[in-house]
Amino acid sequence: MFAEVMVDLKTKEIQSSYDYIIPSDLEGFLKLGMRVVVPFGNMTRVGLITKIKSESLAATKAIIEPFDMEPIVDKELFHLINYLEEEAMIPSVLAYHKVIPDALSVEYQKVIRVMKRDGLKEPLKSLLIDDVVVFKKTWRKYSSAFQKAVSSGSIEIDEAIDQKRSIQTENYYLKTTKVPQTQKQQALWLYLNEPKRIEDILDSGYSKQMVQTLVKMGSISIQKQEKMVVFKPTYAEDSKALTREQKEAVLAIKESLLKYERFLLKGVSASGKTEVFLQLCMELSKKRKQAMIITLDTALIEQLRLYLNPFLSVAVIDPEDTLQSRLDSYRAAQTGYVDVLITTPSGIFTPFKSLGIIIADEAQDPSYIDYAKTIHGLDMLQERARYNNIPLVYASATPPVQLYYDATLGKLRLIELNEKVYQTKDQLQIVDMKKELENGNLSMLSKPLYDAINRSLKDNKQALILANRNGFAPYVLCRSCGHVPTCERCDTTLTYFENKRRLKCPHCGYQMKYEPKCMACGSDKVRPVGMGIEQVEVQMKRTFPLAKIARLDSETTSKKGVYQATINAFKAKKIDILIGTQMISKGHDFDIPVVGILLIDSMLKAPSYLANERCYQLIKQTMGRAGRKQAGVSIVQTYQTDHFVLKSLEDEIGFYEQELNRRQIAHYPPYYQLLSIVFKGNSLDQAERAATKLKQQIISRYSQYEVVGPSESDIKTFKLMIKTGKRQDLKHWIQSIKQYYDKENLSVRFYRYDDIV
Structure with a gap:
């Protein structure tokens, strides 16, 4: 027998899989989806079995040993790997690493044993202080020195392969057929009619000593079981009365629980979408089915967990948690040990024993598109729902234009929650900052916003300020020569x-020390230009010196736990004014009377066809944090009061209609599909020549394609954007471009979701 094995090498240069001989003693044991240790060149690697077959003309080497005792990739995960390969054009070996969590990935180690310490020379003499030293990636730095030491007999090198984290086990106690004698002992014995952990036994009032006594007597046996870390339900009674709209939403989705259908749950802020989630998950739990809820970040995960946990067992996969914790939750979903898994888009590949519904909360958020823009999370969730024949619910107060468009065409069912659970009144005020200047107000705060914050503070209430631009200023400029550091x-x-006192790239993270002297001309007239959230914080503290003010952005939340702690402090009224970037706008259940929105004009001018949509969503989402349980006012400061996005803030249908009309005229999604083709060469000229040549070829051969560019997009990088009809299949066309242009000194990559134009 033979196995096709996908070797664990993250590179596009090797083929997808290789044939290996299955040793006779492993025939029947090895299964599809298990990992095995195989020889590969002069290395030993782990690989995934993708096929088992009876014949092979290519197999010359045998599998060394199994790495797993059971498959880690099931049929659905194989399907998702194939989907990524076909739709996102990701090589299968790279798709595998997207699908499998980091905790299950493999570390390759070199175990160095010192045989003759006198023969060691620097740098090994200093490195190998102990007789046995384990190196991970760092061994490559000293590979030539190691080889010389091996040749001289000074050291020996062995290879070790470890999984980053392992499945944990714990003791469970179960009664045997031997009945104990005393009444108390019999009570414990009867209690253990199913396996229980020692913590559960002690919580029920029995002593550890009694357990140990019955174990010695043979009345209780000990079993090793996988450790499952979940939040168990407290079995609270669900006494909350649903609104009419909530009842109708739950009923509509419940009717489709056993079939594939897509729903758009469009609910205004504070309309009770989470209660709809709870009712659906409880219904599924009765059918022994599981739910996956996707949300955006740590604070929203915790908010959802606290809401669902009294009624259901919940596991969470949070990128901020440890690898072990994430693996435990992954296994809880995979083995069916939990009712609900709450995770961010990073956990959308988690396998389930019996998945019954997928809920994409805050479906409008850009975090559903991964960093490489290769696959959209909502598309992947749709594929999972289709594969499992279950409903997919997109939930949002401000749905993406694409989903709204699909709803108008009947491709998914629109369910609306237009009423707030608490009947509070909202007020929107758009302030023209040009008039503020004309009236002599040079402050970043308009008079209406200043007055509203001041009143709120006097009433011992809070304010939330959106300033969606990181840093103190967008850039620094030399006023002598005009130089701007890049x-x-x-x-x-x-x-x-x-x-x-740093200058930092908003894209790749590169940073350098800020120098008040110009790097180009030596002048000392380098000054910050524009305004960022740090500057807003400084001004707010000067304006309201007695207020407790906090800031939430990428800088302040770089340390684990700060984000959640700040959100909790604001909810507990320990912070008077919270200033933040877009992370403060999404789904948080704040109870505040004042929201101020600053620095919005730059978003409207962003070089993206999604600029209007994202700006509209951000403003509306932030407005939704006010007036949830008390009357609220949202004040938007702008220099563009005539912009249709701002005029549409109280005319939702008008916004979608006008934005769809604009995109149809400009040939953008949902009417067209976009494809970015990015060339990177040894030089900028090489990348530009390749992009220009391809553009000419496209124009001459494909009249139905519209080409934008080429334009410089990165170091040694040029990009083309192709606009094509929505139904055209570009896979074969893309493959031919890859074969022609992808060379050793020139790479070409394709991105379906690149919105920068």
Whole structure:
């Protein structure tokens, strides 16, 4: 027998899989989806069995040993790997690493044993202090020195392969057929009619000593079982009365629980979408089915967990948790040990024993598109729902234009929650900052916003301020020669951070120390230009010196736990004014009377066809944090009061209609599909020549394709954007471009979700 094995090498240069001989003693044991240890060149690697077959003309080497005792990739995960390969054009070996969690990935180690310490020379003499030293990736730095030491007999090298984290086990106690004698002992014995952990036994009032006594007597046996870390339900009674709209939403989706159908649950802020989630999950739990809820971040995961947990067992996969914790939750879903899994888009590949519904909360958020723009999370969730024949619910107060468009065409069912659970009144005020200047107000705060914050503070209430721009200023400028520092890697203008006196690239993270003297001409007239959230914080503290003010952005939340702690402090009224980027706008259940929205004009001018949609969503989502349980006012400051996005804030249908009309005229999704083709060469000229040549070929052969560019997009990188009809299949066309242009000194990559134009 033979196995096709996908070897664990993250590179596009090797083929998808290789044939290996299955040793006779492993025939029947090895299964599809298990990992095995195989020889590969002069290395030993782990690989995934993708096929088992009876014949092979290519197999010359045998599998060394199994790495897993059971398959880690099931039929659905194989399907998702194939989907990524076909739709996102990701090589299968790279798709595998997207699907499998980091905790199950493999570490390759070199175990160095010192045989003759006198023969060691530097740097090994200093490195190998102990007789046995384990190296991971760092061994490559000293590979030539190691080889010389091996040749001289000074050291020996062995290879070790470990999984980053392992499945944990714990003791469970179960009664045997031997009945104990005393009444108390019999009570414990009867209690253990199913396996229980020692913690559960002690919580029920029995002593550890009694357990140990019955174990010695043979009345209780000990079993090793996988450790499952979940939040168990407290079995609270669900006494909350549903609104009419909530009842109708639950009923409509319940009717489709055993079939594939897509729903758009469009609910205004504070309309009770989470209660709809709870009712659906409880219904599924009765049918022994599981639910997956996707949300955006740590704070929203915790908010959802606290809401669902009294009624259901819940596991969470949070990127901020440890690898072991994430693996435990992954296994709880995979083995069917939990009713609900709550995770971020990073956990959308988690396998389930019996998945019954997928809920994509805050479905409008850009985090559903991964960092490489290769696959959209909502598309992947749709594929999972279709494969499992279950409903998919997109939930949002401000749905993406694409989903709204699909709903109008009947491709998914629109369910609306238009009424707030608490009947509070909202007020929107758009302030023209040009008039503020004309009236002599040079402050970043308009008079209406200043007055509203002041009143709120006097009433011992709070305010939330959106300033969606990181840093102190967007850039620094030399007023003598006009020089603006840019990123060495991607030529992007560097953002200035006052607190750390650093200049930082907003895209790749490159940073450098801020120098008050110009690097180009030596002048000392380098000054920050524009405004960022750090500057807003400084001004707010000057304006309201007695208020407790906090800031939430990428800088302040870089340390684990700060984000959640700040959100909790604000909810507990320990912070008077919270200033934040877009992370404060999504789904948080705040109870505040005032929301201020600053620095919105730059978003409307972003070089993206999604700029209007994202700006509209951000404003509406932030407005939704006010007036949830008390009357609220949202004040938007702008220099563009005539912009249709701002005029549409109280005319939702008008926004979608106008934005769809604009996209149809400009040939953008949902009417057209976009494909970015990015060339990277040894030089900028090489990348530009390749992009220009391809553009000419496309124009001459494909009249139905519209080509934008080429334009410089990164260091040694040029990009074309192709606009094509929505139904055209580009897979074969893309493959031919890859074969022609992808060479050793020139790479070409394709992105379906690149919105920068």
